[in-house]
């Protein structure tokens with residue numbers, strides 16, 4: 001089995017990634033979570049779109065608060 005898949009395989013369902021994406025707004029991800037996110041986004045157009053949306057919202061919120 002591919003070691004990367006072995007390591008992250010159980011983490012990369014869309015549900016878990018969407019959790020990461022929303023948690024990312026409150027606190028930084030751990031290095032493993034970051035890799036997991038990046039790896040998943042490369043394979044999954046749906047979460048990639050969600051990620052872009054989240055970042056857009058996050059950025060908008062940040063600007064609003066300043």
Ligand SMILES: [Zn+2]
Pocket residue numbers: 013014017040044046047048
């Ligand atoms: Zn996904």
